[in-house]
Amino acid sequence: MKAKDKIHSILIANRGEIAIRIARTAKKMGIESVGIRTQKEPNAFYLSQVDRILDFPEREKNDIPEFLDIESLVLLAKRNKIDAIHPGYGYLSENAQFAVRCTEEGIIFIGPSPRVIQNMGDKIVAKEIAAKGKVPMLGGSKGSVDTLDEALEIAKQIGFPLIIKACAGGGGRGMRIVRKQSEMKQMYFSAASEALSAFNNPSVFIEKYLENPRHIEIQIVADTFGNVIHLGERECSVQRKHQKLLEEAPSPALDEALRKKMTDAAVSLAKEAGYISLGTVEFLLDKDKNFYFMEMNTRVQVEHPVTEMITGLDLIELQIRVANGEKLPISQEDVKLNGWAIECRINAEDVQAGFSPYLGVIKALHVPHGEGIRIDSGVVVGSEITPFFDSMVAKLIVHAKDRKTVISKTLQALNEFQIKGIKTTIPFDKAVLHNKAFESGNFDTSFIEKDMDSMVYQEKDEELLAALFAVNHFEEQNKPQENTEENPDLWTLRNRMNNM
Known part of the structure; x- marks a missing residue:
């Protein structure tokens, strides 16, 4: 069987906008997309965008959320003779056991190998690989820190502030910042407890904490022929509680020299890891333009569209082609970064109530249109926002010739973007884009706390x-x-x- 003939059908082990995003590319490639219907949202919009719909199998126990049930998902694909599974982001996208079970059953997992997922998901192993690849890192423990006494000894060596992180974690869980020795005991046990609860693994490690860095990530893609290339960087410093809220590409913090250093480091790490597929290497950048490895995400990112907008590439297509055993259709010299792009995550949240989830039914919806404007959404009029799933309802992605123009164009698009029936984060997005520090490009991960006087922007005619x-x-x-x-x-x- 030729490599190009391997994947004829893809089971999308996800929902919402990312399921639609994957289905769109599959259709373009002549591959059948298969969606999964759950009892929690049997009439979800994403189901109308796939070629075939399968009902999630009946189970004796329903204590595992559908898109986290490895055996049921693998069984669904095998019974229906589906060639490959795409996990999207979140859920099982970085679960090595899911990749193992797919491989065991002869199903192509669209992502890295189980070994690489396991290695890069273990923060200690990932740091060891980064060190071998000569990637800059912050000082800290060489492995997991298993006792409080050991934690206190490391604190003496590296000094404060420091950060305690879950070895198996991500997304800000199992993470505690410690600024003085009297906080060590409480923070150590608190981080370990949260790590156990979130990842079923209490192991933690310790790093020197970088005050108010920028968060820069490098998109890489690698094939089975030894080719590893980067697709530029994304600026992800607009965050709340370690959760990204608005992203852009490229980053206003990088010049060509620094970009080359960071992208070279990302490619070096990917090669050292034996990486194959799409992936993202995340760095912290300090005020003196020194950068340090943070982690690697072994999946497609929520913010991947900004990279697509400035490169003209379909990242999902690259991901599928690599999984299909094909050689990358582009070289590093072919990658050109054109213009600027911003992505606003539009969540069903009440910003003025501490970004609390907002449930309800979308009664009216008007989205902006035009050149350089893209909407990735999993909702339509009548869609219900329930407590069962993530609060993101859409992503607004805007592209223009330069940063100043794209900020103005994004604000115009946000003014046209209207959702009736639920509260969303659109007023927050407007507040960010009107902010002088953001406009200047001189901001970091403390932006929301330091530079924003208000979490919402009020239109002058709003009242x-x-x-x-x-x-x-x-x-x-x-x-x-x-x-x-x-x-x-x-x-x-x-x-x-x-x-x-």
Whole structure:
């Protein structure tokens, strides 16, 4: 069987916008996309975008969330003679055992090998590989720190502040910053306890803590023929509690010399790890432009579209082609970074209530259109935001010739992006893009705490719009039934007001 003939069908072991994203590329490649219907959202929009729908198998026990149930997912693919599984991001995308079970059953796992997933998921092993690849790292423990006494000894050696991290973790869980010795005992046991709860592994390690760095990540892709290339960097410093909220590419912090150093380091690490597939090497960058290895993500990232916008490449397609045993269709010389792109994660959250999840039904939806504007979304009018899944409802990705232009264009797109029925993070995105520190490009991971006076941006006509909407609603409710028209939504009222 030729390499190009391996993958004819892909089971998408995920939901929402990433399931649609994968299905779109599969269709372009002439590959059948197969979606999974769950009882929690049997009418989800993503199911309308795949070629075939399979119901999640009935189970005796339902204590494992569907997209985390390895055996049920593998069984679904095997019973239906599906060639490959794409895990998307989150869920089982970085689970080595899932990759093992796919391999055992003759199913192609679209991602790295189980060994690489395991190695890069173990922060201690990943640091050892990075050291062999001569990638800069922060000082700290050489392995897991198994006792408080050992933690205290390491603290004496590297000094404060320091950070305790879960060996098997990510996403900010099992992580504690310690600024003085009196905090060590509490923070050590707290981090270990959270690591056990989140990852079923209490092991932690210790690193010197870098105050207010920038978070820069390098996109790499590697094939089975020994080719490893990078696709530039992404700026991910706009974060809250270690969770990314808005990303851009390239980074305003990097010049060509620093970009080459960081991308060379990322490629070196990937080669040392024996990496195959799409992956992201994450770095911390200090104020003196020194960078340090943080971790490697062995999957497609939520923010991958900004890289696609500035390179013109389809990252999911590259991922599938590598899994199919094909040689990368491009070399490093072919990769050109053109213009600037920003991605706003639009979540169903109440920003003014501490970004708490907001449940409800989308009653109206108006998305921006135009050149350089892309919407990746898993919702439509009538979609319900439930407590069962992640709060992200859409990603707005905008591309323009330079950073100043893309900020202006993104703000215009956000003004046109209207969702009725739920609260979203759109006012937060506007506040970020209007912020002077963000506009200057001079910000870091402390941006939200240090540089933002308000978490929301209020339009100058917002109060008037709200009043008009309330008056209109009152009038419509009191009209005779036969004369009642459909209530205009916010963007209709805005247009009316602009035409006054």
